[in-house]
Amino acid sequence: MAILNLGSTMVAQDIKGKYCLQYGVETTENCITFEGDYFIYEGPCSIGDLGSDFGVGHYTKDNNTLFLNFDLTNASFGDYHNTERSKTDKDFITFNIKVLDLDSSQAIPYANVIIDKKQEMTQSSNKDGFVSFTFKKSEIPKKVEIAFVGYKPYSFYLQSNYNYDVKVFMAKVKGCEIVDEVWEFKILKNKDNSESLKRLGKYKNQIWRSPY
Known part of the structure; x- marks a missing residue:
């Protein structure tokens, strides 16, 4: 031309x-x-x-x-998380997390969720992107990290005395x-x-x- x-x-x-x-x-x-x-x-x-x-x-x-x-x-990279928490008087807390794709809101299965405490604990999300942990209040972790191939790692912090339901929207690696x-x-x-x-x-x- x-x-x-x-x-x-x-x-x-x-x-x-x-x-x-x-x-x-x-x-x-x-x-x-x-x-x-x-x-x-x-x-x-x-x-x-x-x-x-x-x-x-x-x-x-x-x-x-x-x-x-x-x-x-x-x-343009807007990974974030939404948190719902409820105070509990029990001696343990429950931490539920759902890992989702930022662009499509589809579940991300098999994402690694790493709980930072005295001894690190790792679980993988299920086929629905869901994973759950239970801790004694004396063992509440301070930091949560999430990683999956093709996505930017994501981390956030927790407080004691609360049960957590968290949705994490992860951004793909560009x-x-x-x-x-x-x-x-x-x-x-x-x-x-x-x-x-x-x-x-x-x-x-x-x-x-x-x-x-």
Whole structure:
């Protein structure tokens, strides 16, 4: 596909849709998706880690130059837990936990739940993502850690005198997180009036096109 330089012509419309890196006539899985005033970048992890290269941020345009500012990547990882607790006068407490996927809210079976006390105790969640522990109040653990392949480890702390029902929503490992970088592109006009993006700087030979 032939490409024409826009020169100093102002590009009025917003960038929309998906643009993927091209190698010759091949379209790679390295793609930038533009939604509103922000973008999401995903691609195979460039340094061999589990997951993908991943980054989120705002974009701005200056005539035919496009700037991608990866200023939202950290905010996109939102693992968290919800806790319901009830005070008990008994000499033991019960700790119930359900491990869930952050994106789908589906149960994560076989997650390792590690209880930090004098001697560590580990159990795996069942097929419904559920696991339960019972302790004497004198042995209440201070820290709980949860780990499962493909997810970011998660930990939180407990207090004594309470029974706990906890739902933990775990975030998948995104791989190589791109944080606080700025990518610069030149916006190019194709003969069919579609647009392509040419990376500037160190990767100046990269061309990104919409696969549609």
